[in-house]
Amino acid sequence: MHSIRKERAVKGLPAAIAILLICSSFLIQGASTHIPPSFSQRGAIYYVATYGNDSNPGTAAQPWRTIQHAANVMVAGDTVFVRGGIYHEQVFTTRSGNVADGYITFSAYPGESVILDGTGVASGNTGFFLSHSYIKLTGMEICNWSDTGMWISNAGHIEISDCEVHHVFYGIGAADGTHDFTLNCVEIHHFDLYGFDASPSGGAPCYNGTFNECVAHTGNDPAQNVDGFALGHGTQHDFVFNRCEVYDVYDGFDISARNTTLSRCSAHDCWSGGYKIWQDNITIVNSLGYHNGITNVEVDWDGEPGTVTLQNCNFVDAQVYNIWYENATGDSLHMYNCILAGGDNIGLAFEEMDVSNYCGDYNIFHNDNEYRVIAVAYTDEFSMDDVANGGWANYSGQDLHSLVSYHPESELFTNLSLWDLHLIGGSMAIDAGTQVNAPSIDYDGIPRPQGNGYDIGAYEYAMGPPLMVHVDDDFNASTPGW
Structure with a gap:
């Protein structure tokens, strides 16, 4: 993928603005009747326009009329640029690209708006159907489909970038062994049952998926169990979410796929849970x-032993449980350098009468109900004073260096009422964390540490002017903190 670098001031920059700046870099090119100068290709270049005709040769001067005609013609290495306009058609791939010749690429012409609209389409109920490999889809808006905006089946090496999918029953679905796929700067909203879902769907499991700067939000029906991002049940594995956001759905990230990392992500204002973890x-x-409505984090038992790690996170204000942990035999929860604050009922809830499978330290605890900061099987409960005085550490053998905040508004966060969870100057979280397994950057991309030690929570406190960092669309999931 062509590398596009941007420099940005990260301290205090809202995530939505950062996403807009990064993603817009793909489209700010300027329209032309020629191949965009930044574009490199191996095969033929074709064009589609609303004023074209499928009997044309598909050139810039004589474009085709339908995207489907381009899909029928293109072979490995070919690219079609779709000129701006509304296209009322279902599109399905007909052949694969390959390593030697390159991807088959469907791209909106840079700087122009391409809408694949299902309104009035009688011949299909899914906007874009990908059942072949080595396919790229860039810069398209897909909307008003009665079933799925985009469906990927039994395909590999798929790249979807700068797309918007909305007002559909299902957003984007991947199934039947789909693997090695990447979504970059994709926004999915106003859907009935899920924004993105990967599941076997009766076939092979999906694996090796990466999501960069993606957003899923606004379920259509609060009465439905609507997921933002879901990795379905089975033996699916190896997914990475980088700087993704979810809100205004039932469950934000519903993860039932092993070997999954969520880095610099945000789940807020979900009707039920922010992060639901199964694997x-x-x-x-x-x-x-x-x-979030019920839990910020829910760790469920899937019938097999597993480990969930929470590292340098902020979990704030859940109505029932800040973190709920089923802690069945064989499961383990590791939590370090995290802030738990503002829970309306219980802060950290252990469902079973056992804490031997919990490992944690260098955390900060607060709870609006000061007497239920930690609860074990709803029987042994620990208040903020109990945690501060070592009662919880003596009971569990954990959190020996953890702290208690009685006033998070003045001791922790810049502006809790506005959900600005950056650390305030003088915060007890500054330099109070452990360097063990700490990420090399924070939520904003600021390098850690900034002071004499690592800060607790998702943000590293940085004094002075905002730090400029590089943001690269060639994301590296192996880099700590990504």
Whole structure:
């Protein structure tokens, strides 16, 4: 993928603005009747326009009329640029690209708006159907489909970038062994049952999926169990979410795929839970969960032993449980450098009468109900004073260096009422964390540490002018903190 770098001031920059700046870099090119100068290709270049004709040769001067005609013609290495306009048609791939010749690419012409609209389409109920491999789809808006905006089946090496999917029953679905796929700067909203879902759907499991700067929000029906991002049941594995956001759905990230990392993500204002975790080897790092209806984090038992790691996260204000942990035999919860604050009922809830499978330290605890900061099987309960005085550490053997905040508005956050969870100057979280397994950058991309030690929570406090960092669309999931 062509590398596009941007420099940005990260301290205090809202996530939505950062996403807009990064994603818009793909489209700010300027329209032309020629191949965009930044574009490199191996095969033929074709064009589609609303004023074209499928009997034309598909050139810039004589474009085709339908995207489907381009799909029928293109072979490995070919690209079609779709000129701006509304296209009332269903599109399905007909052949694959390959390593030697390159991807088959469907791209909106840079700077122009391409809408694949299902209104009035009688021959299909899914906007874009991908059942072949080595396919790229860039810069398209897909809307008003009675079933799925985009369906990916039994395909590999798929790249979807700068697309918007909305007002559909299902957003984007991947199934039947789909693997090695990437979504970059994709926004999915106003859907009935899910924004994105990967599941076997009766076939092989999906695996090796990466999501960069993606957003899922606004379920259509609050009475439905609507997921923002869902990785369905089975033996699916190896997914990465980088700087993704979800809100205004039932469950934000519903993760039932092993070996999954969520880095610098945000789940907020969900009707039920922000993060629902089912599988083994799930890591949530440098992430935010706040103002969710029931839980910020829910760790469920899937019948097999597993480990969930929470590292340098902020979990703030859940109505029932800040973190709910089923803690069945064999499951483990590891939590370090995290802030738990503002829970209306219970802060950290252990469902079973056992804490031997919990490992944690260098955390900060607060709870609006000061007497239920931690609850074990709803029987052994620990108040803020109990935690501060070492009662919880003596009981569990954990959190020996953890702290208690009695006033998070003045001791922790810049502006809790506005959900600005950056650390305030003089915060007890500054330099109070452990460097063990700490990420190398924070939620904003600021390098850690900034002071004499690592800060607790998703944000590293940085004095002075905003730090400029590089943001690269060639994301590296192996880099700590990504």
